[in-house]
Amino acid sequence: MSTADEPTSPATADTDRTVRREAGQPRTEGGEEGPETGRDAIIRAARRAFTLKPYAEVTMRGIAAAAGVSPSLIVKRFGTKEALFNTVVDFRPAAAELFSAPRPDLGRHLVLTMVDLRDRLRGDPLLRVVFSLGIEDERTLLRSRFREQVTDRLTAVLTGHDARLRAELIAGQLLGLGATLSLHRPDGATAHTTADRLADLYAPGIQHLVDEN
Amino acid sequence: MSTADEPTSPATADTDRTVRREAGQPRTEGGEEGPETGRDAIIRAARRAFTLKPYAEVTMRGIAAAAGVSPSLIVKRFGTKEALFNTVVDFRPAAAELFSAPRPDLGRHLVLTMVDLRDRLRGDPLLRVVFSLGIEDERTLLRSRFREQVTDRLTAVLTGHDARLRAELIAGQLLGLGATLSLHRPDGATAHTTADRLADLYAPGIQHLVDEN
Numbered sequence: 001m002s003t004a005d006e007p008t009s010p011a012t013a014d015t016d017r018t019v020r021r022e023a024g025q026p027r028t029e030g031g032e033e034g035p036e037t038g039r040d041a042i043i044r045a046a047r048r049a050f051t052l053k054p055y056a057e058v059t060m061r062g063i064a065a066a067a068g069v070s071p072s073l074i075v076k077r078f079g080t081k082e083a084l085f086n087t088v089v090d091f092r093p094a095a096a097e098l099f100s101a102p103r104p105d106l107g108r109h110l111v112l113t114m115v116d117l118r119d120r121l122r123g124d125p126l127l128r129v130v131f132s133l134g135i136e137d138e139r140t141l142l143r144s145r146f147r148e149q150v151t152d153r154l155t156a157v158l159t160g161h162d163a164r165l166r167a168e169l170i171a172g173q174l175l176g177l178g179a180t181l182s183l184h185r186p187d188g189a190t191a192h193t194t195a196d197r198l199a200d201l202y203a204p205g206i207q208h209l210v211d212e213n
Numbered sequence: 214m215s216t217a218d219e220p221t222s223p224a225t226a227d228t229d230r231t232v233r234r235e236a237g238q239p240r241t242e243g244g245e246e247g248p249e250t251g252r253d254a255i256i257r258a259a260r261r262a263f264t265l266k267p268y269a270e271v272t273m274r275g276i277a278a279a280a281g282v283s284p285s286l287i288v289k290r291f292g293t294k295e296a297l298f299n300t301v302v303d304f305r306p307a308a309a310e311l312f313s314a315p316r317p318d319l320g321r322h323l324v325l326t327m328v329d330l331r332d333r334l335r336g337d338p339l340l341r342v343v344f345s346l347g348i349e350d351e352r353t354l355l356r357s358r359f360r361e362q363v364t365d366r367l368t369a370v371l372t373g374h375d376a377r378l379r380a381e382l383i384a385g386q387l388l389g390l391g392a393t394l395s396l397h398r399p400d401g402a403t404a405h406t407t408a409d410r411l412a413d414l415y416a417p418g419i420q421h422l423v424d425e426n
Contacts, residue, residue, distance in 0.1 A: 127343070127346070129396060130340070130343045130344070130392045130395075130396075131343070131344055131346060133340070133344060133392070133395050133396070143396055146396060147396070147397065147401070151397065151401075162402065162406075162410075162414075164401075164402040165402035165403060165406055165410075165414070166414060167402075168393050168396075168397045168401050168402050168403045169390075169393060169403065169411075169414055169415050171393050171396070171397075172386075172389035172390050172391075172392055172393025172394070172415075173385075173386060173389050173418065174389070175388070175389045175392040175393065175396075176385035176386050176387070176388045176389020176390065176392065177382075177385050177389065178385075179343045179346070179385055179388040179389065179392070180381050180382060180384050180385030180388060181385070182343075182346050183342060183343070183346070183356055183359060183360070183381075183384070183388075184360065184364065184381045184384075188360070188364075188377075188381050189375065189377040189378035189380075189381050190378060190381045190382065193375075193378055197375075197378075198382075201375075201378070201379060201382055201421075201422060202382050202385075202418075202422075204417075204418060204421045205386065205415075205417060205418015205419065205421055205422070206418065208414075208417045208418055209414060209415075209418070
């Protein structure tokens with residue numbers, strides 16, 4: 001896939017773009033070429049496949065066809081289907097940025113970082129886990145990964161009673177923020193306000209959960 | 214739609230239950246039988262198809278096969294594919310319940326009603342709109358419907374500045390609550406707490422958005 005024909009579709013915004021960053025490649029808004037292009041195409045095709053189909057129905061052959069490469073190239077670069085899945089679905093980079101603020105500032109930091117990440121990634125860093133709720137077998141894998149890489153990590157950041165419960169609800173607020181920004185874009189009110197205003201409105205609810213109740 | 218066989222109607226969105234129910238098996242809880250069973254199976258098959266596939270790829274023939282009925286029966290009962298889509302995706306019943314509290318109590322009412330609706334529907338009343346974010350053409354239809362039936366309606370309930378923006382963010386919090394309850398079930402902390410405790414924790418953030426800032 002070229003970069004030029006991608007940027008629009010947010011369906012894709014929430015998948016393909018995210019993908020590009022998570023692929024572990026240098027950002028290159030300006031059209032990557034060369035040996036990494038195939039890799040990038042494979043990762044985008046894989047993420048799309050794993051997002052839209054049950055895990056069991058995803059085949060290396062199908063991903064190869066969508067990426068315009070040979071199945072053997074995928075195996076050479078990524079190994080098994082499970083290894084490829086593990087490569088394309090990784091919430092840790094986003095979690096590392098999201099949870100890197102002192103607790104008293106965490107609510108606001110989370111909102112601003114979500115907005116910034118979505119902007120940089122041209123897609124939402126977490127929302128894919130919700131897309132796949134409708135798909136039975138992948139759901140289990142993605143869910144457990146999200147819980148380890150996001151919820152567990154956030155739980156460890158919190159102190160006080162019910163840290164796990166509060167972490168789950170904060171994760172919900174982050175997913176909800178991403179969902180509503182995606183849903184109401186490009187013509188919604190959230191699309192026409194500043195990140196600071198979003199934080200003014202949305203962060204207090206998160207901070208309420210960060211602080212022990 | 215009959216009232217008896219589609220109590221889960223708007224949303225079955227959530228998933229394990231949804232999937233199980235939409236798989237086309239007869240409902241057992243209520244034990245409906247008879248002529249409505251086919252209708253129920255059609256609605257489940259249609260909801261599943263519209264959730265998991267691009268709108269353009271959904272066919273009456275495919276829904277008929279999944280429901281175990283003839284395509285002509287679907288046309289007879291529901292009309293066109295568009296009419297069937299309109300029937301199976303309807304956020305209004307959920308919105309009517311969610312937004313039926315005075316503003317000073319709305320935050321808590323929204324959380325308790327979401328939990329109650331999810332329980333009664335055995336699925337989330339709103340979350341399907343997020344599932345379909347990854348699917349290009351259906352997304353447009355679902356998005357506009359969600360905005361009309363949920364966001365616009367909620368905007369009309371609010372007063373003060375930035376009502377639209379606040380409504381979009383409240384919608385996000387509701388979607389996020391549903392997402393996290395689905396993601397962390399059945400073994401998460403949210404699955405082992407009471408609706409009142411959830412409301413204690415989650416409602417203040419919503420109420421902050423309900424109240425003018």
